Amino acid sequence: MQLATTDQSAALFKTRRLAHSNIFVSDYVKACDFYHDAFGFAEAYRQPDNLASFLSNGNTYHDFALVDVKSKYAKPGQRPGLNHLAFEVESEDVLVAGYKAALAAGVEFLGAADHDVAHSIYLKDPDGNEVEFYADVVEDWEEARKGIIIKKKPQWIPGETNVPDTRQLFKAVPNLKRLSNVLVQGKRVTHMGLAVRDFDAMYDFYTRVAGLRPFFGDRASQCVLLAGFASSGDISLLRNVEANDGMHHMGVEVWSEADLEAAVDGIKRIGGQVMREVDHAARHAVCVTDADGLLVQLYVNRDWRPDVIATADAADLPFLL
Numbered sequence: 001m002q003l004a005t006t007d008q009s010a011a012l013f014k015t016r017r018l019a020h021s022n023i024f025v026s027d028y029v030k031a032c033d034f035y036h037d038a039f040g041f042a043e044a045y046r047q048p049d050n051l052a053s054f055l056s057n058g059n060t061y062h063d064f065a066l067v068d069v070k071s072k073y074a075k076p077g078q079r080p081g082l083n084h085l086a087f088e089v090e091s092e093d094v095l096v097a098g099y100k101a102a103l104a105a106g107v108e109f110l111g112a113a114d115h116d117v118a119h120s121i122y123l124k125d126p127d128g129n130e131v132e133f134y135a136d137v138v139e140d141w142e143e144a145r146k147g148i149i150i151k152k153k154p155q156w157i158p159g160e161t162n163v164p165d166t167r168q169l170f171k172a173v174p175n176l177k178r179l180s181n182v183l184v185q186g187k188r189v190t191h192m193g194l195a196v197r198d199f200d201a202m203y204d205f206y207t208r209v210a211g212l213r214p215f216f217g218d219r220a221s222q223c224v225l226l227a228g229f230a231s232s233g234d235i236s237l238l239r240n241v242e243a244n245d246g247m248h249h250m251g252v253e254v255w256s257e258a259d260l261e262a263a264v265d266g267i268k269r270i271g272g273q274v275m276r277e278v279d280h281a282a283r284h285a286v287c288v289t290d291a292d293g294l295l296v297q298l299y300v301n302r303d304w305r306p307d308v309i310a311t312a313d314a315a316d317l318p319f320l321l
């Protein structure tokens, strides 16, 4: 793949933000209950034929996809961990333009999919993590995707099946639900920390292909936080950290500091563990495990600016970003 410039305006996909985190779990029904009870996310819809549950509080049509390791989407011997991460672009025509530009630049894709409410394109990053770019193609995706959904996906060929839709259908100001009777009131999935093998190649992919900009750090840093144009951090690339197949943590914004205190006090009671707390001027983060041992960073931002983040201890950064 030859890309001539690091200028963000020349990036192939114009990413707004990270939109969902799709993970394999050991038991999707139990995981759905855990993500509800522990982190305060509601199940928006379920696909029993795919052994998958999709959770959202209104931020996107799903913020979490929990896919069973026994699902047809899993490999033999699949362990809990990352399936894919998905970035949102503002409209289908922007998605298709990115796809065509990427094809012309020699980027290889795994395929495309019509999820009725969204059209998606899939590829792998240089470390082998699966990445999705998508655009909403239905205005009221909450109404269109709820309850039990069993249906075949029609074929969608980007730019050929239909004239790409120019409407911006993401919710710029979502009407977020706040669940009661949960340990932590989760607001939305915002970012993912990746334990990176080939740092330079990953940096180039996420800036030049995904169109993210460095929010904190740079290509030479131990850790860099990259962001879409509607975000203050979507992907942190982390050198020399231990992780589960590339995914170090999923970042979940919560409603209040009280939620973080509740997580510290109660997560163990319901089958998770507190792994690390970083109480910093930029952000208060509590990293806990889910029922499969996957790391979830629950956080509230305080003064989330690069010069404030720079005052954090280097050892804390992977758990703060």
Ligand SMILES: [Fe+2]
Residues within 6 Å of the ligand: 020, 022, 065, 084, 086, 132
């Ligand atoms: Fe997805």
